[in-house]
Amino acid sequence: MATATTRSTWRRLKRNKGALFGIVIIILALFVALLAYVLAPDGTPNANRMIVEIGGQKPGHKQQFLLLPKERSFEKVSFFTRLMSGREDRYQYIPISSYTKTKDSLIIQQFIDEGITERIAYPYSATSFHDGYSNGMVNIITQTFYLGTDKYGRDILSRLLVGVRVSLSVGLVTVLISLSIGVLLGSLAGYFRGWVDDAIMWFINVIWSIPTLLLVFAITLMLGKGFWQVFIAIGLTMWVNVARIIRGQVLSVREMEYVEAARALGFSHPRIIVRHVLPNVMGPVMVVAASNFASAIVIEAGLSFLGVGVQPPQPSWGLMIKENYNFIITHNPMLALAPGFAIMLLVLAFNMLGNGLRDALQVKA
Template sequence: MANTSSSLSQLALQKFKKNFWGVLSFWLIVAIGGISIFAYVLAPDDSQFANQMHLAIHSERPGFKVTMLKIPSEMNANQDWFSKVFFGIKTADTEVPISKYSIQENQLVYTEYAADGLQGSEKSLDLQVFPKQDYEKYISEKTFLFGTDKYGRDLLSRVLIGSRISFFIGFVAVFISLVIGIFMGSLAGYFGGKIDAIIMWIINVTWSIPTLLLVIAITLALGKGFWQVFIAVGLTMWVEVARVVRGQIISAKEMQYVTAARALGYDNYRIITKHILPNIMAPIIVISAANFAAAILIESGLSFLGIGAQPPMASWGAMIKDHYNYIILGKPYLALIPGFCIMLLVMAFMLIGNALRDALDVKG
């Protein structure tokens, strides 16, 4: 039995490897996952939430360059490397875009950057502010590859860090939906009768409520925030898993191996977990891949409505909300870039779901 299971798994893996779009989607998801985990290492703006604002350079085009003066502060928080890598630097340093600077009598005199050919104000700074008066280390040219948003923040950094919410909401929401869905579906399918009727009534009532409306209600009940959205999305996606598990168990419990397990005196818990569930995992895996994509879209919709991840936390849906009106103002990339990222990630999960369906199809 173990050899048969192993050979079937190897056959499914070989079929999956032959699916070009499935393999491409798999590596794309792995790449986005790596980017989301190490976003602060890759982001040009490694401050917490990539929230360094420079209103003087707001809504600049991709590839925009400017000279940046960093004014150090004595209020920098002591952080360990783990916190810096995974949660960003809690810096109190001030970044100022400048157009020119000079040294005059132990003073750094600089002119602030101003767009549209305007002249920025001139200010001075004592060189004692810089450690060892080495001011040159704090002046550098900065390139914004994706441009800047309406607050002058680096759009590339916001996109990289925003990938965390869209990526990890899939895992959390699918995990919650699997736990509840498999439990409820197993009870309904295996025991039947009144238990099945009650659970199916709960499923049908939950199913009849529009998903986005139900998520909004749960989110408002739990409060606005990061984890609240994850839980809310997960609590609305279990019904589809439960229906699939119920249907599969109704068919599987009449199989000979289940009858043999009962004859050997195994309890219901062992029969369900050790014998039935391992044999019906294929459709559950496929539906989980689809639920990943659905969770990402739901979270984006919530963030667009303003009840998802709250500012200053970066989120692709919130970025579209902040900049959708720029589509008709000649700077559509501010909304199209995060929109393209959502489309790419959702498409990757849908394609890998289709590839898994083909690979796990025993009739193929």
């Protein structure tokens, strides 16, 4: 019976083009989050390669670099470690305007600023010189910054790709926390009613009356600024919707004949709630979970923009907007608009998935 219901729900969901669009975007975001450090042109931890000489460049900017091996040695990094946290640069990136090769040295015009260069000669550290990568040799490469660079000279595209992890992580943690608290309190209030319902609803109404952003600020200041603190703070403020929905659903389900039969058979209250009540009220929960996922992404971006969310140098889309919003009124608005478009697209995907689930599960608004 459950399998047939699942198949019917999936068929209805597949007919919803908006929901399919949302699913495709979410799957792509998950793929990018997993392979961020492999896909990003800047594969350093947090995509934090700073080259201040080329800060604030427009999308499509091309720049030549002289790559000099750093003097200290580096431990070998496994593919899994690189996949999870990136790999530190083995080279020093020196922006150049042009270069000339002589018999024993490489003469470059180091790029300092627009129209300003400095002539520097580097002796060859090997018997030959060539373009490309090679340990122990001076190398020249040309890199294209497809979305430009921020004011610190970091690649916007790389930080955008790595920043997907923050947005998906905050959504996932928030949904897990909000569902855990909301389902527990909502099911207890709806099932037992009486003074239990009154006490829980009083607590819900108190939390409901506090503006979400103000409550997040208070929890964040209590827990401190940081990556996990902001996730927990957002999760602790978004369970109220879940609890109210679960309570309303349980109030109606608890009067059904199969619940009365379970009570007559002497089953315990926890078993009745877990085995018989909750499985039949999870449709609305899935819908509100998708909505909470989208809301969490927006709230995290807002907190990071205000400086109380994810802290530098970790890339967050909201933090990227904060760092580059001055460019909106100058000559290069795309530096701030790119993460804004990314937030909009991912939030739209979860909202459209939520709408599709609502129709497929036939949840009443």
